[in-house]
Amino acid sequence: MVKEAVKIVAQNKKARHDYFIEETIEAGIVLSGTEVKSVRQGKLNLKESYASIVEGEVIVSGMHISPYEQGNIFNKDPLRDRKLLLHKSEINRLIGLTQQKGYTLVPVQAYLKRGMVKIELGVARGKKLYDKRDDIAARDAKREIDRKMKEQLR
Secondary structure (H helix, E strand, C coil): CCCCEEEEECCCCHHHHEEEEEEEEEEEEECCCCHHHHHCCCCEEEECCCEEECCCCEEECCCCECCCCHHHHHCCCCCEEEEECHHHHHHHHHHHHHHHCCCCEEEEEEEEECEEEEEEEEEEEEECCHHHHHHHHHHHHHHHHHHHHHHHHH
């Protein structure tokens, strides 16, 4: 079985820091031609983006795609809302999950798969400050253990 080539274009590291990602789902995204060219160049920022469900459609807001340099009049607004492509059953499941208190939809990463731009959407629950501190402490402890192991192997 041949693995599909996936080129990760952008990751939302802040989402993993600020939220517990309970579940992820792959979605296509509606883009214009110049936006696709910009994404292929890696000019995509997911840092302040979020997704919402409006009238049965999943919309990503706050995602910044820089204008394509040779795009002139065909360039769109970099921060415009973009529609995500999902099956109706997936949208209904997301509606059910996000109606629970404290859950939201956050784009985790964007990538190219078979020439198409895809967004990995995470169903997320917000972290409290002490959760973030616990994660930082665990990461520091793991780093320290790895450092000690490396020293012992020398």
